[in-house]
Amino acid sequence: MLDRLFQALVDGVLQGSVLSLAAVGFSLIFGVLGVINLSHGVLIILGAYLALVALRTIGLDPLLALPLIAAICFGVGYLYQRFLISPAIRRASLLSSLLVTYGVALILQNLFTLVFSADNQSVRPDYANSFDRFGGITVNRLQLIAFAISCVLIAILAWVLRRLPIGRSIRATAEHELAARLCGVDTDQIYAISFGLSAAFAGAAGVLIGMLFPFAPSSQEDWTIFGFVVVVLGGAGSAAGALLGGLLLGIISALTGAFVGPAYPNAVAFLVLVLMLLLRPHGLLGSAFHGSR
Amino acid sequence: MTAGVSPLLDAQGLAFAYDGVIAVEDVSFTVRAAEAIALLGANGAGKSTTVKMIAGVLPPAQGRLRFDADDVTSLPSHRIVELGITLVPEGRLLFPRMSVSENLQLGAYARRARHSYAVNLERVFALFPRLAERRHQLAGSMSGGEQQMLAIARGLMGNPRLLVLDEPSLGLMPKMVDDLFGLIGTIRAMGIALILVEQNVFQTLEVVDRAYVLEKGRVTLSGPGRDLLRDDAVRKSFLGL
Numbered sequence: 001m002l003d004r005l006f007q008a009l010v011d012g013v014l015q016g017s018v019l020s021l022a023a024v025g026f027s028l029i030f031g032v033l034g035v036i037n038l039s040h041g042v043l044i045i046l047g048a049y050l051a052l053v054a055l056r057t058i059g060l061d062p063l064l065a066l067p068l069i070a071a072i073c074f075g076v077g078y079l080y081q082r083f084l085i086s087p088a089i090r091r092a093s094l095l096s097s098l099l100v101t102y103g104v105a106l107i108l109q110n111l112f113t114l115v116f117s118a119d120n121q122s123v124r125p126d127y128a129n130s131f132d133r134f135g136g137i138t139v140n141r142l143q144l145i146a147f148a149i150s151c152v153l154i155a156i157l158a159w160v161l162r163r164l165p166i167g168r169s170i171r172a173t174a175e176h177e178l179a180a181r182l183c184g185v186d187t188d189q190i191y192a193i194s195f196g197l198s199a200a201f202a203g204a205a206g207v208l209i210g211m212l213f214p215f216a217p218s219s220q221e222d223w224t225i226f227g228f229v230v231v232v233l234g235g236a237g238s239a240a241g242a243l244l245g246g247l248l249l250g251i252i253s254a255l256t257g258a259f260v261g262p263a264y265p266n267a268v269a270f271l272v273l274v275l276m277l278l279l280r281p282h283g284l285l286g287s288a289f290h291g292s293r
Numbered sequence: 294m295t296a297g298v299s300p301l302l303d304a305q306g307l308a309f310a311y312d313g314v315i316a317v318e319d320v321s322f323t324v325r326a327a328e329a330i331a332l333l334g335a336n337g338a339g340k341s342t343t344v345k346m347i348a349g350v351l352p353p354a355q356g357r358l359r360f361d362a363d364d365v366t367s368l369p370s371h372r373i374v375e376l377g378i379t380l381v382p383e384g385r386l387l388f389p390r391m392s393v394s395e396n397l398q399l400g401a402y403a404r405r406a407r408h409s410y411a412v413n414l415e416r417v418f419a420l421f422p423r424l425a426e427r428r429h430q431l432a433g434s435m436s437g438g439e440q441q442m443l444a445i446a447r448g449l450m451g452n453p454r455l456l457v458l459d460e461p462s463l464g465l466m467p468k469m470v471d472d473l474f475g476l477i478g479t480i481r482a483m484g485i486a487l488i489l490v491e492q493n494v495f496q497t498l499e500v501v502d503r504a505y506v507l508e509k510g511r512v513t514l515s516g517p518g519r520d521l522l523r524d525d526a527v528r529k530s531f532l533g534l
Contacts, residue, residue, distance in 0.1 A: 165402070172388050172399050179386035182348060184374030184403035184451060 003136040008258035009251060014143040016250020017150035017243075018212065019226055022205035024154055024242035025198030026227030031237015032174040032194045035085065035097045039105040041223030043199045047073060047206020048215045049112060051123045062123045063145070066207045070200040077199025080104070081192045105220060112217035120214035128211060146208045151243075153204055157197070158239035170194055174237055222266075229273045235283035244284065299362050301326045301486050302347070302378070302455055307356035308510075309342050316342040318510035320356075324455060329477070329487035331497045331518065334507035340490045341383055343507070344457050347488070348380035349373035360455070374403045377454035381461065383490075385444040389433025393424055396432050396443055400450030409452050417446040420479065438469040445476070449485075456480060457488040462496075474500055498522045 026040040047069050054065040088100045128142035161167035172180040173190045181187050209215060209223075226249065234245025252272055253265035260268065276283070300323035307320045317339040324330050332340045345351040347358060349370035358366045360376055368376075388396050397417065401410045418425035421442045427435065432443055441461060448456055458477075462470045474496045481487060481500075491497040498504055498518040506514040506527065514526065521527045 165398075168391075168395060168399060169402060171391065175388045175390055176386055178350065178382070179388060180399070181350065181370040182374070182380050182382060182386065183399045183447070184371045184406075185399070186369070186371040 004258055005255075007137050008254045010137050010139065011143075011258075012251030012254030013247055014139070014147045014250070015212075015254060016247035017147045017154075018205060018208050018246075019230060019249050020243045020246025021150040021153055021201060022209065022223055023227040023230035023246055024157060024239055025201040025205075026224070027231045027234070027236050027238070027242045027245075028157075028194055028201075029198045030231060032170055033081075033097075033191055034094055035089075035101070036228075037198070038098060038101040038224055039080075039108070040101075040198070040202055040227050041220035041225070042105045042108045043073060043077065043202035044206040044209060044223045045112065045215060045217065045220045046076070046108065047203030048121075048123070048210030049116060049206075050203065051207045051210045052116070052121055055123050061125060062207050062211050063125075063149075066149070066204055069207055070204040073203030074196040074200035077202075078192045078196035080199070081195035082188075085195070086188065086191060105224070109217045109220055116217070118216055118218065120216045121210070122214045123207075123210040125211060142211060146212060149208060150205075153201065154239050154243050157201065160197075161239060166193065226269075229269055231283075232273055232276050233284060235285040238285075241283065241285055248284075298325075299359075300324060301328070301361060302488075303357075303359040304343075304347065305357045305359075307343060307346055307358070308354045309339075309346060309351055310354060311342075315510055317346070320505075320507065320510065320512055322505045322512065322515070324486050324488060326454075327481070327484045327486055328503070329481050329489065329501040331489045331491055331501040331504040332507060333491065333494055333497065333504055335492075337509075338507040339510040340507055341459055342510075344380055344459050344488065344490055347373075347378060347457060348382075350380070371403070374451055375405055377405060377452070378457065379448045379451040379453035379455070380457040381444050381448040381459065383459040383463065385440050387432040387440055387444055387447070389431065391432055392429050393432055393435075393443060394428045396447050397424075397428075397450050400447035401452070403451055406450060406452040410450075413450050413452055416483075417449050420449075420476070421446050437464055438466065438472075441465060441469070441473070445480075449480070453485060455486045455488065457490070459490045460492065461489075462491065462493045470496070494527070495522070 022044055026037055029035050029037045050069045050072060051062040051065055054060040055062060085097050085100055088096045130141045132139050132141060161171060169180065169185045169190055173185060173187050177187050229249055230242055230245035233248050235241035249269055253269055256265045256268040302324040305321045307317055309317045320339065320343050322330065332343060334340050342351065346353045349368050349372065352367040357364065360378060365373060365376065388399065397414060401407060401413060406413065423439060424443060424446055432440065445461065462473055465473065470493065477487065477489065477500050489497055489501055498521055501518045503516065504518050504521050505512050
């Protein structure tokens with residue numbers, strides 16, 4: 001019994017770290033731009049499909065392709081904000097970004113279906129099937145690798161936001177756009193860079209997700225919703241909040257899977273989402289949807 | 294002082310309307326290098342709208358802005374800051390969840406300010422020793438007076454040639470207001486030109502070279518500060534004398 005609990009906790013933390021990585025960009029965009037990016041999940045799936053293409057065409061290991069895919073996604077996110085989202089917000093309102101991003105999610109989902117079919121795909125490598133035992137707990141080696149990569153990438157983002165001038169100007173723009181502009185910050189540029197970063201992290205998460213789980217064009221919806229849950233749990237706009245929210249979601253899912261039944265993790269995750277919105281809409285750290293804007 | 298030389302800032306016929314409601318109808322004024330001018334007027338006279346146009350926050354609907362003889366009309370704010378015009382806005386607009394140090398670092402974000410960061414930081418800490426003491430404190434946790442000092446300090450970190458202060462004395466205690474007007478003399482001594490938007494007419498006219506009085510979006514009166522102090526219309530409408 002105790003072993004099962006520990007096993008579920010470890011599984012939860014390992015999977016949760018990937019959820020954190022998947023959601024951190026969603027959180028950043030909401031925190032900085034106030035945009036709820038409904039195409040976040042499709043950017044994650046884009047990362048997975050890019051890994052698939054790299055593997056099929058030149059036999060590149062997904063982990064080696066990850067930096068390149070993140071860079072491509074950065075460019076995609078940058079241009080996406082500059083030429084689609086920003087004009088929509090300027091001409092209509094912040095609310096219009098919901099429609100634009102939802103539309104883009106649908107278009108890309110169908111494009112993926114057209115190119116790659118609606119079937120499940122995977123870029124699971126051979127080494128994914130080796131296991132290590134620590135005491136009574138079994139750990140999948142690939143999950144351990146994904147955990148390490150997720151933690152390192154989130155730490156890098158936290159460091160960039162906290163220490164680098166570009167990070168400082170991103171936080172300044174998030175806190176007060178006009179004040180940032182008066183300091184000489186080109187906030188349009190900062191918005192585009194933030195979107196690029198968000199997409200880069202989504203793409204990187206997508207590579208790991210493609211290695212860990214089967215994916216299909218329709219998986220994109222789930223990943224957007226997970227991003228939403230993570231932000232509600234941990235709070236928007238901070239790397240630490242995304243890490244906390246992702247780990248909690250992972251642990252909740254794993255515990256539910258182990259003790260309630262393998263069919264229920266999502267149901268419980270959404271129950272937690274609803275309860276959080278009812279009881280603590282500011283998030284556990286006090287910076288979710290209300291507090292950050 | 295610099296007669297014959299073109300002014301540092303030349304604003305001609307500025308106009309702006311918010312969704313059809315005219316805020317500024319026709320405002321013209323000049324600021325010479327190292328000169329201090331004031332824009333005076335009641336609430337809604339168009340002072341804040343005017344300085345927002347100068348700072349590139351609002352694009353003028355009509356009129357022309359020249360800085361150092363270059364046309365800067367409708368340039369975005371980050372370009373304006375890069376040229377050396379910094380607006381310290383009404384209400385301070387600090388980054389409340391960032392430390393004093395980080396606020397000052399952001400003030401020096403522009404390329405023109407980065408190379409002189411250390412010099413400017415020293416200058417600012419000499420002017421405001423309290424900010425040096427509290428450099429690790431969050432800006433939002435300081436008193437109103439300290440926040441106003443930080444807002445001006447952040448503006449000075451931008452290494453401006455023209456500093457625009459929009460209602461800096463608003464909400465300050467009388468003692469702090471006196472300090473503030475003392476400070477304006479110090480900033481002038483650094484050779485920085487100033488535009489002071491104020492409702493505190495008497496003290497303002499004492500420290501500026503010239504002043505413009507705005508009413509309903511137009512300049513109705515202008516002249517040297519001390520002359521306006523003696524002007525009957527000004528005394529009646531602003532000083533209640």
